[in-house]
Amino acid sequence: MRNILLLLIAGIVMSGCAAVPVTDTKQSAYPAMYTDAKPISMIIVPAINESTAADAGDLLNVTVTQPFANHGYYVMPVSIVSDIFKREGILEGTQVKGIPASLFKKNFGADSVMFMTITEWDKNYAVIAGNVSVGIEYVLLSTETNEVLWSYTQHVVVDTSGGNSGGGLIGSLIVTAITTATTDYVPIAFQVHQRASGALPYGKYHPKSGQDGADNVVNIAAKDAALSD
Amino acid sequence: MKIITSCLVASLFFLGGCAATVTEAGYYWGDYSQTLYKYTKDPNETTLAAHVEELEDIISTSDEKGLKVPPGIHAELGYNKARQGNDTLAMGHYEKEMSLYPESRLFLERLTVEADKGSDQS
Numbered sequence: 174m175r176n177i178l179l180l181l182i183a184g185i186v187m188s189g190c191a192a193v194p195v196t197d198t199k200q201s202a203y204p205a206m207y208t209d210a211k212p213i214s215m216i217i218v219p220a221i222n223e224s225t226a227a228d229a230g231d232l233l234n235v236t237v238t239q240p241f242a243n244h245g246y247y248v249m250p251v252s253i254v255s256d257i258f259k260r261e262g263i264l265e266g267t268q269v270k271g272i273p274a275s276l277f278k279k280n281f282g283a284d285s286v287m288f289m290t291i292t293e294w295d296k297n298y299a300v301i302a303g304n305v306s307v308g309i310e311y312v313l314l315s316t317e318t319n320e321v322l323w324s325y326t327q328h329v330v331v332d333t334s335g336g337n338s339g340g341g342l343i344g345s346l347i348v349t350a351i352t353t354a355t356t357d358y359v360p361i362a363f364q365v366h367q368r369a370s371g372a373l374p375y376g377k378y379h380p381k382s383g384q385d386g387a388d389n390v391v392n393i394a395a396k397d398a399a400l401s402d
Numbered sequence: 403m404k405i406i407t408s409c410l411v412a413s414l415f416f417l418g419g420c421a422a423t424v425t426e427a428g429y430y431w432g433d434y435s436q437t438l439y440k441y442t443k444d445p446n447e448t449t450l451a452a453h454v455e456e457l458e459d460i461i462s463t464s465d466e467k468g469l470k471v472p473p474g475i476h477a478e479l480g481y482n483k484a485r486q487g488n489d490t491l492a493m494g495h496y497e498k499e500m501s502l503y504p505e506s507r508l509f510l511e512r513l514t515v516e517a518d519k520g521s522d523q524s
Contacts, residue, residue: 214505228443235439242473243425247505250474252438253481253513282508359439378473379427 195393199374200386205322206374207386210315212284212322213377214247216277219255220289221266224308229294230265232362233309237289240366245379249283266290278316285322288312290395293328303333305358307365310395313373324395327369331361429472432460454482473503477510484514 200207217237222230234251242248263269266288277286293308307330313323372390375382424430437453457479464471480495496510 214503231439231442235442236435238474239431239435239472243427243429245427247473247503249506249509250477250481252442252478253474256481257516280512282505282512284505359435363435381426 195391196389197392198386199372199388199390202390202392203323203374205315205320207383210318210320210322211374211376212246212313212315214249214283215241215285215287215313216249216254216281216283217241217251217287217289218269219258219263219265220291220309221270222291222294224291224294226294226296228358229291229362232294232358233289233291233365236359236362237366240363240370241287241373243379244370244373245376245382247376247378249281254281274314274316274319276316283316286314286316288314296333304330305333305361306330307361309365309369311369312395323373325369325372326393326395327365329365329368331364333358333361424467424469428469430460430464430467430469431472432456432463434460434472434475450482454479457482470502471498473506474499476502477506480510481513 205211217234220230220233220237234255238248238251258264258269269288274286277283288311290310291308292310293306295306297304297306306328308326308328311323311325311327312321314320315322372392375385423432433456437449437456441449441453443449457475460475461471461479463469476495476499480492480499483489483495484492493514496514500507500510
């Protein structure tokens with residue numbers, strides 16, 4: 174069962190990635206996540222959108238809570254957090270880059286802060302099929318030590334031409350059919366996060382928390398992992 | 403074929419037969435992302451009401467199914483009640499969020515303080 178899933182994960186990740194991925198166990202890829210430094214809560218700051226699609230930020234911001242909460246973390250309510258940021262004049266993650274991670278501990282009580290950079294969101298249309306090519310980098314920092322706890326580069330092509338691409342089934346998924354008539358990008362954004370969160374060690378609120386250290390993961394650290402500097 | 407395989411994989415994941423919308427961590431989210439997206443894209447009374455209704459439905463469905471309400475749902479509903487001026491309901495939801503997820507305490511307490519400040523100023 175686990176093998177099938179790993180194949181699925183590997184297939185999905187590899188299909189979209191030019192670099193040769195390194196397979197590793199979760200524990201050796203993300204050692205800090207198996208120590209006391211493992212966070213219980215995370216605050217997710219609004220995505221930095223470097224793609225050409227203006228809508229990509231909203232799509233990926235509203236869909237990020239569920240997959241990461243499902244993975245066992247307490248995710249600070251994204252909609253409230255973004256309201257607070259807006260009041261402070263912060264609309265996207267670039268403006269938060271210079272803020273010391275410890276401030277998120279002090280002001281929000283969050284153990285960790287996650288940054289997302291959308292590098293690509295390209296819609297491709299063809300006669301019988303369509304897809305969205307998505308590139309996104311995740312960096313999870315400890316608000317105690319400022320160290321990178323987890324980082325991941327996601328590059329996937331998600332089929333929008335109907336049916337289910339089979340890729341969104343890792344972990345806990347609400348199976349959502351994507352129809353051709355009106356392409357709904359919410360489930361697509363959801364699938365992107367769903368796949369990435371699969372590479373994160375399970376959090377406290379997941380029944381497998383602490384038991385996945387030996388699970389294999391395709392380790393693709395975000396190249397911009399030192400985002401907060 | 404793909405769909406059949408998908409369904410098989412999916413069904414293996416879920417413990418209950420009809421619990422297709424309950425995640426491994428035991429959460430029910432309804433249409434959360436969809437209603438939040440619609441409200442984010444076009445914030446108005448209708449989209450807000452639909453999202454608030456969804457939050458209420460997630461809570462009542464979770465209760466019916468004996469599930470833990472997912473992280474942030476009580477907080478978000480409380481936040482919306484506070485913005486409508488219903489502080490009693492807001493506090494009730496914040497308290498529930500804090501008892502389910504103690505790590506939300508600092509955040510919600512600060513939120514309450516900020517809200518008080520806001521209403522003093524206005």
